[in-house]
Amino acid sequence: xxxxxxxxxxxxxxxxxxxxxxxxxxxxxxxxxxxxxxxxxxxxxxxxxxxxxxxxxxxxxxxxxxxxxxxxxxxxxxxxxxxxxxxxxxxxxxxxxxxxxxxxxxxxxxxxxxxxxxxxxxxxxxxxxxxxxxxxxxxxxxxxxxxxxxxxxxxxxxxxxxxxxxxxxxxxxxxxxxx
Amino acid sequence: xxxxxxxxxxxxxxxxxxxxxxxxxxxxxxxxxxxxxxxxxxxxxxxxxxxxxxxxxxxxxxxxxxxxxxxxxxxxxxxxxxxxxxxxxxxxxxxxxxxxxxxxxxxxxxxxxxxxxxxxxxxxxxxxxxxxxxxxxxxxxxxxxxxxxxxxxxxxxxxxxxxxxxxxxxxxxxxxxxxxxxxxxxxxxxxxxxxxxxxx
Numbered sequence: 001x002x003x004x005x006x007x008x009x010x011x012x013x014x015x016x017x018x019x020x021x022x023x024x025x026x027x028x029x030x031x032x033x034x035x036x037x038x039x040x041x042x043x044x045x046x047x048x049x050x051x052x053x054x055x056x057x058x059x060x061x062x063x064x065x066x067x068x069x070x071x072x073x074x075x076x077x078x079x080x081x082x083x084x085x086x087x088x089x090x091x092x093x094x095x096x097x098x099x100x101x102x103x104x105x106x107x108x109x110x111x112x113x114x115x116x117x118x119x120x121x122x123x124x125x126x127x128x129x130x131x132x133x134x135x136x137x138x139x140x141x142x143x144x145x146x147x148x149x150x151x152x153x154x155x156x157x158x159x160x161x162x163x164x165x166x167x168x169x170x171x172x173x174x175x176x177x178x179x
Numbered sequence: 180x181x182x183x184x185x186x187x188x189x190x191x192x193x194x195x196x197x198x199x200x201x202x203x204x205x206x207x208x209x210x211x212x213x214x215x216x217x218x219x220x221x222x223x224x225x226x227x228x229x230x231x232x233x234x235x236x237x238x239x240x241x242x243x244x245x246x247x248x249x250x251x252x253x254x255x256x257x258x259x260x261x262x263x264x265x266x267x268x269x270x271x272x273x274x275x276x277x278x279x280x281x282x283x284x285x286x287x288x289x290x291x292x293x294x295x296x297x298x299x300x301x302x303x304x305x306x307x308x309x310x311x312x313x314x315x316x317x318x319x320x321x322x323x324x325x326x327x328x329x330x331x332x333x334x335x336x337x338x339x340x341x342x343x344x345x346x347x348x349x350x351x352x353x354x355x356x357x358x359x360x361x362x363x364x365x366x367x368x369x370x371x372x373x374x375x376x377x378x379x
Contacts, residue, residue, distance in 0.1 A: 014233070054376030061370055062245070068255050069248030076244030083237045087230060131251070134270050139262070 003078055003121030007114075010082020015090040045166050053162040056113060060158050063117060064151055066124025067144065070131045074124030081117060108168050113161035116154040123147045123154075196278025199285045204243060206288035211239040213295045221302035249363055250281065256359035257343070264351045276342035280335045287331040291324075336360075 043051075059077060066074025092102050130143050215235045222228050254277040261268045336356060343352045 010237075051376045054373040058370045058374035061373075065248065065252065065366070068252045070251045072244050072248035072251060076241045076248070080237055080241040083233065087234065091230075131255075134255075134258075135274075139267070 001122075002125050003074070003118045006075060006078040007082040007118060007121065010079040011086035011089075012082075014083035014086025014088075016086075045170075048170070049162055049166045052165055053159060056158045056162055057155065060116060060120050060155060063120035063124045064147075066121075066127040067130060067147065069127060071125050071127035074121050074127065078117075078121045085114075105169055105173055108172075109161045109165035111161075112157045112164070116157040116161065119150060119154040119157075123151055196274045196281065199278055199281035200247065202285040203281060203288045204247070206285065206292040207239075207243045209292040210288065210295050211236065211243075213292075213299050215239070217299040217301070218303045249367065250277065250284070252366070253277075253359050253363045256362045257339075257355045260355035260358045261343075261347055261351060264354060265347060268347065272346040273343070276339045276346075279342045280339040283331055283334045283338055287327065290327065 059081065062077050063074050066072065089102065089106075093099060126143055126147070133140065215232055219228060219231050219235060222231055254273050257277075258268060258270055258273045261273075340352055340356055343355070347355075
């Protein structure tokens with residue numbers, strides 16, 4: 001719940017700020033679309049899959065690192081991720097992309113991906129309690145052991161989300177919208 | 180009586196590991212605000228400034244929080260290694276040692292903040308922002324920053340070694356510091372390598 005709140009506040013702020021700058025930002029977004037189009041043409045699906053998987057796993061593990069960093073890395077990454085995604089959505093809508101198209105291009109992979117990030121966030125936010133218990137003289141590995149199953153499940157969800165992004169979203173973008 | 184209480188409070192505040200952390204964060208905040216406001220203040224159209232500044236502030240705050248998180252993780256790894264080597268150890272002793280080391284980082288951040296206040300960077304054009312090739316060194320004429328970072332890291336380790344070796348065996352302290360450093364470096368390098376897999 002706390003992880004979803006931090007992420008949600010970040011996304012709302014990002015989308016609101018992007019929404020306020022719509023008219024001025026539309027040309028920049030169009031330029032970015034063209035750049036992505038020319039760059040992704042030369043990349044094979046397998047390489048793109050590995051790249052997306054690597055980047056998302058890096059974010060995922062940083063979120064989990066909250067367990068050993070007193071929750072600091074988790075809070076920072078959740079807020080950052082929320083703001084960035086909120087801004088991207090705000091820019092896309094502001095540049096004239098219909099909401100249905102944006103949903104079709106993001107939701108298939110974003111649902112498992114963001115769910116996994118929030119799961120990792122929830123695990124990482126146990127860090128402060130773990131640290132506080134250690135300060136009170138209780139050194140237990142039980143919370144770390146209890147976290148590995150959901151953490152492994154989340155990593156599998158990240159792998160599935162990257163596969164959906166490369167093998168479902170990209171074909172939709174190319175064939176459905178000519179991007 | 181109240182003077183004695185105030186003195187005691189002052190001593191406890193100075194000894195608390197949170198104090199250098201707060202000084203570090205405050206100095207970083209000064210550094211970041213001056214940078215963002217100076218560099219991104221003349222972007223046109225003006226409507227671009229708000230999202231550009233928001234992204235810059237959030238990214239910079241994330242980097243500072245990640246750095247603090249890595250310091251906490253470093254302390255925990257040290258504590259776990261010392262516990263593994265020599266049995267139970269008071270985590271408050273590790274926190275105090277970490278606080279001492281953090282004063283070094285706080286000093287580094289204060290130097291950067293002072294330098295930025297004395298020589299604020301020139302505003303960037305929109306094309307320079309989009310090119311994203313600029314680094315702190317080139318923007319601020321701070322070629323000496325990498326030497327300062329090495330010196331800061333060395334002083335950080337020496338301070339922690341000195342403070343921890345007062346409560347634990349020297350060899351165990353050295354092993355704990357080496358293993359904790361290796362763990363934090365492996366963590367940072369591994370995650371950076373994962374993120375770099377995405378083709379550009």
